[in-house]
Amino acid sequence: MWIIHLTAAPLQKYPAEITLKTNRRYTIIVLYCMLFYALLLYKYYNGMLLYQMQPSFFYTRQDVFTWLFMQTGLHQWLLNNTGGCLLFDVLFYTAPAVYFLHYRNNRQTAYISAVYMLLVNWLYVQCYSLYATNSIEGHTAWLLFPLVFMPKKEDTFEVLFNGLRYFFLFFFASAGLWKLRQGGVFNLSEMAGILLYQHKQLLVTSPGYWQTNFIWWLVQHAKISFLLYLSATIIELIFIVGFFTKKFDKVLLLLFLVFLVTDYFVMRIPYFEVTPLLLTLYPRDGKNGRGRFVTV
Amino acid sequence: MYLKKLYHTNKWWFAIITLFVIVQLAMDIRHDIALSPVYHYGMYSEIITPKTKYTVPVIKVNGNVLRTQDFTPAQWDKISYTVELFHNQQKWNSLQWNTDIKRLLHLQDSSKYINKISNTDFNVWYKGYLENVLQKKIDSVSVEFVDYTFNGSTFTKIPG
Numbered sequence: 001m002w003i004i005h006l007t008a009a010p011l012q013k014y015p016a017e018i019t020l021k022t023n024r025r026y027t028i029i030v031l032y033c034m035l036f037y038a039l040l041l042y043k044y045y046n047g048m049l050l051y052q053m054q055p056s057f058f059y060t061r062q063d064v065f066t067w068l069f070m071q072t073g074l075h076q077w078l079l080n081n082t083g084g085c086l087l088f089d090v091l092f093y094t095a096p097a098v099y100f101l102h103y104r105n106n107r108q109t110a111y112i113s114a115v116y117m118l119l120v121n122w123l124y125v126q127c128y129s130l131y132a133t134n135s136i137e138g139h140t141a142w143l144l145f146p147l148v149f150m151p152k153k154e155d156t157f158e159v160l161f162n163g164l165r166y167f168f169l170f171f172f173a174s175a176g177l178w179k180l181r182q183g184g185v186f187n188l189s190e191m192a193g194i195l196l197y198q199h200k201q202l203l204v205t206s207p208g209y210w211q212t213n214f215i216w217w218l219v220q221h222a223k224i225s226f227l228l229y230l231s232a233t234i235i236e237l238i239f240i241v242g243f244f245t246k247k248f249d250k251v252l253l254l255l256f257l258v259f260l261v262t263d264y265f266v267m268r269i270p271y272f273e274v275t276p277l278l279l280t281l282y283p284r285d286g287k288n289g290r291g292r293f294v295t296v
Numbered sequence: 297m298y299l300k301k302l303y304h305t306n307k308w309w310f311a312i313i314t315l316f317v318i319v320q321l322a323m324d325i326r327h328d329i330a331l332s333p334v335y336h337y338g339m340y341s342e343i344i345t346p347k348t349k350y351t352v353p354v355i356k357v358n359g360n361v362l363r364t365q366d367f368t369p370a371q372w373d374k375i376s377y378t379v380e381l382f383h384n385q386q387k388w389n390s391l392q393w394n395t396d397i398k399r400l401l402h403l404q405d406s407s408k409y410i411n412k413i414s415n416t417d418f419n420v421w422y423k424g425y426l427e428n429v430l431q432k433k434i435d436s437v438s439v440e441f442v443d444y445t446f447n448g449s450t451f452t453k454i455p456g
Contacts, residue, residue: 046370047429053374054428056421057411059381060389060397065332067397070408080421126332132378133370136335143333151306159298159305163313166298171337174324178341193344196446201376203451204352204444206365219346220449236339268369 025157028279029103032145033096035276040093042272048133050078050092050124051085055131063136066126075127092124099149111150118146140171141276165280169242172256176236185233191218191225198267211265218266228266235259242281249281256281329396349445349454353379356438357426375429379439382418385411 043049058075060066069075078084095117102113121142129136144167148160179185187193196203199215206212218225235255241248256278263269299317303310319334327336353376355362364372393406413421423437444451 043370046368047374048370052428054421054425056418056425057382057385057413058389059385060392060409061330062392062396063330063332063335064400065330067401067409069332073408076408132381133373136332137337140333140335151309153306156306156309159302160309160313162298163302170320175337175339175341178336178338182338182341183343184341187343187345189345190340190343193346194340196346196350197344200350200352200444200451201354201372202364204354204442205361205363209363209365211365216450264369268372270368270370 025154028161028282029100029149031279031282032276033100036096039272050089050128051082053131054082056080058130059132061130061136069126074123075130078127088124088127091120095120108152111152114146114149118150121146138271138273141274145276161280164277166243168277168280169239171277172236172239176233179233185230188226189222191229192222195219195225232259250283253278253281346446349443350451351441351443354440354442355379357430358435371429375426
């Protein structure tokens, strides 16, 4: 079992030795893996793994990095290539487990697995999001998290993890600010327009279905549906508070979950790939020194 | 201040994160082409008002219309969005190549950015794809882009 000595907290106040399991970084890694593999099950059920997608064409996005990446031809190699897609799935879905086991057994060299995970995630997400139904913005967590896992030192991990928290706050707050800048939040028929655009197929192919009736009701009551849009904007803007204090992180966590669930049921948008970023709002202080800076 | 703390902790990471912040802010100001992992997170921020006409892709399998209600959102995206993207990909990819990629990367060969798949290839592939999604044998698949008018409260199909 790993023994960790506290260095950044007063010895008389916190236990002199804590086990790996009370280390905040270890807790984050475990939770990250749990979310990752829960999403694996969700995607498998919905046929969203790469080998289940069987891509036959790609959709070039407006991204300079992606354009350079496309020079490798990997995105074309995977087209109509079930074996290649399966290989990519195996590499991507085993990487967190490899890192977890490596960190558990040898923390000093675990950065090697983190670099491996970073490389695999970037290759996978760059390709995966070029095929139908997958926006790369929703996969940012998989691109950034391995960076946080790379440092050997716990204090560097803590600072980077804190940076990821700021990114998550920005991710949400900027969506609210954009609604102010682009004017969506000043348009009373905004939500009705969004619902018609988003659900036109549901409205046409599924008459009488409860969700269809609900959407029609919202469209026909534009002012009420606008309140939903306004609420979402306010939720997004509330995330600005997180830049100044961590006192309300639990509230932000709850608000984000409300946003996710509402997005799923009202908009039929499964935005679950973002959930790992929720970990950055995970409470810092707990029993047995959890959340304190620790080094081996 | 966060960046100050980062600087004192690790100068390499400070440089990387600072660069990330600068690129993110620049992109948000310019509202321009992305540079992974820096993206624009708008989430329906532009003004969208109800239109008077909507074009809806209607997918029929063995003569029956596929209903959105019978699928989870992810499953439905897989079925439907694929058709819409294929419908647009040739025009979109060519536009990206001609307006930005060729110019900014000084490239001459467009083959990495434009699909070679034909409509016939897609139709054959999509039939097999749907068989896997629906887990049943399919005799016929048709995709029709149907126009509807919106009169403020409901859709009416435009004959045609």
